[in-house]
Amino acid sequence: MNEKKVLFTIFGATGDLAQRKLYPSLFRLYRKGDLVESFAIIGTARRPWSNEVYRDIVKETIAGLEPTPEEAEAFSSHFYYQSHDVQDTEHYNTLKKLSDELDEKYQLDGNRLFYLAMSPNFFGTIVAHLQSQGMLEVDGYHRVIIEKPFGTDYETARQLNEEIATVFNEEDIYRIDHYLGKEMVQNISAIRFANNFFESMWNNRFIDNIQINIAEDLGVEERGGYYEKSGALKDMVQNHILQVLALLAMEPPVAFSEKEIRVEKIKALEAVRVYTPEEVAKNFVRAQYSTGKFKGEDFTGYKNELNVDANSETETFVAGKFVIDNFRWSGVPFYVRTGKRLTEKGTRINIVFKQVPVNVFKSAIGTKSNQQLEPNVLTIYIQPTEGFSLSLNGKEVGPGFNMLPIHLEHRNSSEVMSNTPEAYEKLMLDALNGDGTNFTHWDEVAQSWRVVDVIRQAWDQDHSVLPQYPARTMGPKEAYDLLEKDGFKWIWAPDEWYRERNLLD
Known part of the structure; x- marks a missing residue:
């Protein structure tokens, strides 16, 4: 003790x-x-x-x-x-x-x-x-x-940091991002750095794309007033999503220590391309939830929520593509998706690996005509369940060589999860121990704002009609088009499951 x-x-x-x-x-x-x-x-x-x-x-x-x-x-x-x-x-x-x-x-x-x-x-x-x-x-x-929020843009964050830094040293400032206290977010590093077959393939030679999803099934509830000033971009992308991206993209640290991890996270964030307004329009989508029906229940649209402007242009959904300009990740898109009133509540990461160079089973005797192989995908489940799965292609039982995706899967049991320290508990203990590993350094905050500010500024200059998506769906058509034009698709597609069962219009 x-x-x-x-x-x-x-x-x-x-x-x-x-x-x-x-x-x-x-x-x-x-x-x-x-x-x-x-x-x-x-x-x-x-x-x-x-x-x-x-x-x-x-x-x-x-x-x-x-x-x-x-x-x-x-x-x-x-x-x-x-x-x-x-x-x-x-x-x-x-x-x-x-x-x-x-x-x-x-x-x-x-x-x-x-x-x-x-x-x-x-x-x-x-x-x-x-x-x-x-x-x-x-x-x-x-x-x-x-x-959070630590500022509302880079300039306000810088001023706020200067005020605090005149009193406290950087090592005594603990900026909370509760996502960094979650068990499976911390497990990202374990999966990467403790398993050679993953770390050896954790690069653009083997990975096609990476998808980060943070979905909320709730609307803005009583927080309409706050949300009107924030929106999904500042509420989720600037902090949680870019922190997770940094953990996925960073180089292996020299040692698993606060200082070395921080150095590599900052390098990763500094390699994220800061877009021009034209690139923002091409690579980012925003939208707002409208009325919808799910499992027979009607849901109201954002503009009808409490304390929300009837003419609001605030986004409740963001999907986008980040690119990282370094040797490891050149050519690998990092897709992100987050929003309110989506189909399900869930946070998950999909690492999509490249296909084999030649599909030798494409026209094997006794197989489906012109069968395609599904990509291998490593999925990290962060919430509401915790665990990970790896999808592989295996042979379907029976004659011929019909291929079937199979999953190697581990989920933490309800007993383990009930005994898992809550994120705030872990972070408060870290602060008591003087360990800032799972908190955000000023340099990380600053770079995140530089990346996000250009997106926000481009949107503020764009007064075209905001795309809508029915409440309790996974976003607008534009979010699917974003990946399709690159030849990819969202791996997590819960809408399909619900539509097959007539639970979603």
Whole structure:
């Protein structure tokens, strides 16, 4: 057991993120013995709560983990609440006094971790006050965890980074991308670097294309106001998708360490071609969901959602092709697809390998006429199931040489998945350990924005009619055309399965 001594200060402690993710994750760390006695949590927000109200809320958020009454009481006793206006200097003096008292009470050695679970508009103000009011003038480490979005474009991200970097060193800034905490995202590196037959073929000699899918079956729900300012490009492509792309495309690191992995991820992102407006039009598609029917249920269109402009041009779907200008990946398209109200919820990666040079079974005696071979595909399932599969061509049982795709498959069992640490739990433990491997470095954020900004700017200048796709389908026709013109197709095609069963119009 390696108990962590730390004072957490959570700005935005009454919010949805804190209640859904942070408190349950902290409780799991407590239950596993990473947090025992020498820790305390200060929650701050504008609501006038007392310690008792705060602790009751914390107990409610962990109820699903079925703690004993004694466990819940002991855990929640480490929580303290301070009503706080992040722009009021005097409030930081009160916060410092409480922090120093808790540091002494729990013997925390001055270790402080600040979690900014609120609007990025306040990040600069908060960190400036932490410094000016002496909250960092104690022994021990001082780290800050920051939620996305980190800026709204390169320029705002740069300004935000400068504000934070005047107070915290880069190695003490932990920019969360919760996708990097997911088990199978971390498994990308294991599959590549621990299996020679994959790593030896992980290049343009053997791979035809790579497809990254992050699909959501939900609409924007109550987040219409936020989504109107973001859209799918900034909400998913700039962070999650480009981070996954970097892990797939990077060169093998010299060692599996934070520094070496970061170096290779940055190189991979810097090799992603920054498009001209003309290239954006050719390689990227955006669309918006309209009304649809799935399994007999009617779904409304985006423009009819709460807090959405009736004339909105915000994209709820993005499909595109990235190219990487280096020796390993020259000529290999990286296709990406993400959106709201798609057919199924799922995150999966398809590595599509090149066909054999000659199909010797094409006209074998007793086979189907002019039969085609399916490509070999390595699929990495990230959510909702976790695992991977490899599709191969095998002989169908019977006379002749009819070829049939077969799958070598492994899925983590429900028992394993139920015991798998949740992404936020793993990331918070990483931050406690001072391990930034699964967080994003400023250089990664900056390059991601440079790549995405040109797409956003090209779209902002294009006022042509936005393509529509029926809710609960996998996107507009244009997204399929994007691959077909290159001679490829989307490997993940759930629409076909549902249409065959008359569950999708």
